[in-house]
Amino acid sequence: MPDRATSRDVARLAGVSRTTVSLVLNNVPDVHISPETRQRVLEAARQLNYYPNASARRLASGKTSTIALVWHRGPDRTYRDAFLPGLLQGATHAARYYGYYVLFRPMEPDEPDDAWVELARGRHTDGLILSGPRSDDTALLDLHREGFPLVLHGQLPGTSIPSVDVDNEHGALTAVRHLLALGHRRIGMITNAPLAYTASRQRLEGYRRALEETGIPFDEALVRYGNFDEESGRQAMEALLMLEKRPTAVFVASDMVAVGALRALREHGLRAPEDMAIVGFDDIAASRYLTPALTTVHVPAFGLGWSAAELLIRIIENDPLNE
Amino acid sequence: MPDRATSRDVARLAGVSRTTVSLVLNNVPDVHISPETRQRVLEAARQLNYYPNASARRLASGKTSTIALVWHRGPDRTYRDAFLPGLLQGATHAARYYGYYVLFRPMEPDEPDDAWVELARGRHTDGLILSGPRSDDTALLDLHREGFPLVLHGQLPGTSIPSVDVDNEHGALTAVRHLLALGHRRIGMITNAPLAYTASRQRLEGYRRALEETGIPFDEALVRYGNFDEESGRQAMEALLMLEKRPTAVFVASDMVAVGALRALREHGLRAPEDMAIVGFDDIAASRYLTPALTTVHVPAFGLGWSAAELLIRIIENDPLNE
DNA sequence: GGTGTATACTAACACGTGTCAATAACACGT
DNA sequence: ACGTGTTATTGACACGTGTTAGTATACACC
Numbered sequence: 001m002p003d004r005a006t007s008r009d010v011a012r013l014a015g016v017s018r019t020t021v022s023l024v025l026n027n028v029p030d031v032h033i034s035p036e037t038r039q040r041v042l043e044a045a046r047q048l049n050y051y052p053n054a055s056a057r058r059l060a061s062g063k064t065s066t067i068a069l070v071w072h073r074g075p076d077r078t079y080r081d082a083f084l085p086g087l088l089q090g091a092t093h094a095a096r097y098y099g100y101y102v103l104f105r106p107m108e109p110d111e112p113d114d115a116w117v118e119l120a121r122g123r124h125t126d127g128l129i130l131s132g133p134r135s136d137d138t139a140l141l142d143l144h145r146e147g148f149p150l151v152l153h154g155q156l157p158g159t160s161i162p163s164v165d166v167d168n169e170h171g172a173l174t175a176v177r178h179l180l181a182l183g184h185r186r187i188g189m190i191t192n193a194p195l196a197y198t199a200s201r202q203r204l205e206g207y208r209r210a211l212e213e214t215g216i217p218f219d220e221a222l223v224r225y226g227n228f229d230e231e232s233g234r235q236a237m238e239a240l241l242m243l244e245k246r247p248t249a250v251f252v253a254s255d256m257v258a259v260g261a262l263r264a265l266r267e268h269g270l271r272a273p274e275d276m277a278i279v280g281f282d283d284i285a286a287s288r289y290l291t292p293a294l295t296t297v298h299v300p301a302f303g304l305g306w307s308a309a310e311l312l313i314r315i316i317e318n319d320p321l322n323e
Numbered sequence: 324m325p326d327r328a329t330s331r332d333v334a335r336l337a338g339v340s341r342t343t344v345s346l347v348l349n350n351v352p353d354v355h356i357s358p359e360t361r362q363r364v365l366e367a368a369r370q371l372n373y374y375p376n377a378s379a380r381r382l383a384s385g386k387t388s389t390i391a392l393v394w395h396r397g398p399d400r401t402y403r404d405a406f407l408p409g410l411l412q413g414a415t416h417a418a419r420y421y422g423y424y425v426l427f428r429p430m431e432p433d434e435p436d437d438a439w440v441e442l443a444r445g446r447h448t449d450g451l452i453l454s455g456p457r458s459d460d461t462a463l464l465d466l467h468r469e470g471f472p473l474v475l476h477g478q479l480p481g482t483s484i485p486s487v488d489v490d491n492e493h494g495a496l497t498a499v500r501h502l503l504a505l506g507h508r509r510i511g512m513i514t515n516a517p518l519a520y521t522a523s524r525q526r527l528e529g530y531r532r533a534l535e536e537t538g539i540p541f542d543e544a545l546v547r548y549g550n551f552d553e554e555s556g557r558q559a560m561e562a563l564l565m566l567e568k569r570p571t572a573v574f575v576a577s578d579m580v581a582v583g584a585l586r587a588l589r590e591h592g593l594r595a596p597e598d599m600a601i602v603g604f605d606d607i608a609a610s611r612y613l614t615p616a617l618t619t620v621h622v623p624a625f626g627l628g629w630s631a632a633e634l635l636i637r638i639i640e641n642d643p644l645n646e
Numbered sequence: 647g648g649t650g651t652a653t654a655c656t657a658a659c660a661c662g663t664g665t666c667a668a669t670a671a672c673a674c675g676t
Numbered sequence: 677a678c679g680t681g682t683t684a685t686t687g688a689c690a691c692g693t694g695t696t697a698g699t700a701t702a703c704a705c706c
Contacts, residue, residue: 123376
């Protein structure tokens, strides 16, 4: 590769000092450069096709202008894969707006849970978005205590670390209200996952509140538990169909699980929504192509990515924790 | 944030020179350090929780240990979104294996087509994977001529730039052979996109070759042209259904387009595969959840990402173009 | 006892930028 | 003539690491 031009080369060609080159190219405010000099510098830079060396700039400025998205793949792999493009593009969109790059760092099963810490400690990035954090992660708490900029995507109860997440309860509330508005009074629910997951509890709570609003008593017999995948949805629906008094509608708190529930219906010769109305949650791409199309609660992956990145960059640039 | 330890601090604590610290921590070969010294250095580093500063290391070594994935979203947005997680995770998987990080850089509609060039010229990364390159991109050719490591994902006829891509022709060949093996003799095709796209032409060629193998004459009347989306598939299938002699099977060279084709069948009261067999291409996640499930040609997104990154890193590290 | 040679370590330079403190030139009022 | 302030520019240091050339010591060999 040919030798690249440095700011020294630009300075020489323009007949000024390296400092002046830096001041001009960075548009440093409150500094006076004569228009002719400015012009000469810009012309020289153009002529030499000069691009400042990122590594040198990082070292000198102490800023990497980079944030990282750390991606824990959970047990709900397929669901999270469907979520990734939106989240990532949202994050990069915001990052670009503020002049940052985005490093993508998926955590793989064979590495230690806190392998991502090196990104922070080695100052590869100015901040991190952690998607799918674990609460037993002491490295995470340490970093936060030291004031390293972090934003979580997902719930982590009991910490003060900034986070973004879907409003699970409200989404569920809306979904069940929709079924109520259609006239259903006996409405079942299949959760997206076991109740150990915060999101799961919140969606259940939304379901409960919607019923409460309408004065319908909560009936535990109508609730079954999904476990991320299709098969768990099929089994849960089977169980609901076995009930003496079947529900006329079911809120399934995950599209992936809902696919299984729909399959169970078909196996019993039942049709949706005529024989049983179904509302999903997550808005996976596939739901649009199902037959019949699945009504579902939209989850704004792009918006979440955007918000997470924007929040993180605000924290990085204000540094409110240490000044 | 507390002051981080530098290699100087480690050197002082261990009672050695900074050079020794560097030699020990980087495991530099062919250099002799006594076991006691080595131990003292490692202990000091541990005690100070020392992580080398990435920016300084980059500057000193001239290596960023980073590759970037440049993502052009094409007109086929949904399809490419479904492809992203696999490609990206494949690339990061290989990158991690070789000790590289991955920068994700989507190109947005509002920026110049060659905005990504700054990544290379500013030495933000050691190399680039370009997904969905444009042939009219002179900046691309310039960089390649200068020996900057590049790998393309997708076709770019008439250049010597290394690239990875799906074997479109072979995939199509396999799909049509499958239909032939089922006994079909009158097989239609709906392309994934207009023939201006290389991938489109290659899939058509695979279809043609499969027929040829079996001695079935190619009949242009049985070929219709999709355009990435569902609606184009619906229309194309409508046209095929209007034929006097309908095909008994159709190879649709894109799952997204196939979804539309299936819809058209339903609208005519026809069932797949009983009334008309369909084989798709791309293996989007949704195809598994369609009813009936769509048989499709699997596209190994993860493998492509892996290959692209591995090839790129080989080029970076051998630098065969300039030595 | 001199001559090589392997071992263990270090001083000093390089990487290319950002930025502060200093300087020089000049205008202006008294 | 002298101080004061403004404008335009620069010299010199800092950022934290990698790496080469070199020094000092110990050891082996004839």
